[in-house]
Amino acid sequence: MLARQHPDARCPRCASRLRYGLKREGSGWKVQYVCPPSDGCGREFSVGRIDHGSVDSEDEAYRRAERLGSTLY
């Protein structure tokens, strides 16, 4: 999974900056947020999934994954 730095999402447990990424799974991606073990607690959060059919490109999937970060609070 290629994880990207989220602009403002923070870990609900330790308040470190989170990374997010898409994990291929069946007909779509699973959206995962990761608290980097290097400067956080190492927890992973699954915030939902995106179907291939509902987006035009992987870039759009990443943009949607970024917005899902607000559901962590």
Ligand SMILES: [Zn+2]
């Ligand atoms: Zn954390």
